[in-house]
Amino acid sequence: MDKYKFERHELMYGPHFNESCATEVVSHMVNEDGTKGAHWTIEQTTAFANQYGVSLTSGKFNKYDWFVVLNMIRSDYYRFILGATNSDNPKHFVELAKAWLNDKDVEDGKTWNYFKYVVCGAHHEDEEEEEYEYYYPRKKHYEEDDYYTEREIRTRRPYRISRY
Structure with a gap:
């Protein structure tokens, strides 16, 4: 459709x-x-x-x-x-x-x-950038951010996992 x-x-x-x-x-x-x-x-x-x-x-x-x-x-x-x-x-x-x-x-x-x-994979065309940032914080900058480990980047998690 x-x-x-x-x-x-x-x-x-x-x-x-x-x-x-x-x-x-x-x-x-x-x-x-x-x-x-x-x-x-x-x-x-x-x-x-x-x-x-x-x-x-x-x-x-x-x-x-x-x-x-x-x-x-x-x-x-x-x-x-x-x-x-x-x-x-x-x-x-x-x-x-x-x-x-x-x-x-x-x-x-x-x-x-x-x-x-x-x-069907339709997209929300009216979705604004702020809403995207709210639901997927920092997702756009994974590869450039040293804060994330390689494993976290590969699994695309938008937050740091505690190792403790």
Whole structure:
């Protein structure tokens, strides 16, 4: 998606998926179990939400966000859930998806923004230099600064690690 498609989508739907975008994104998921695409349909994920008390009308996410996240969790964490619980019961994936979506640090649109900035690699064009410096202090001057050890420079840490 290019910048204008993101903007148009957000004007129409806010920072949330719609049905066609959600099904398109999920169709490209490469799953840990060797399959590709959705493990569950929108109807199935909506039924799981109802069964396990997930509100799809809270405003933080909608049923299409839920569909994307539940399939993403199943796609990316299948082996972990199977190993940790000895079961691929949907309730385990539902609980992890609920925790991911109900992140208290993010108010609205976490799924859409994850797709936009992490999966698609879109950039914040309106981000100012001060904000960059706040989140990544001194990052621009690593190689020139004797204060950092070679290991710290290689791991790109923006702070000195205590050796004590």
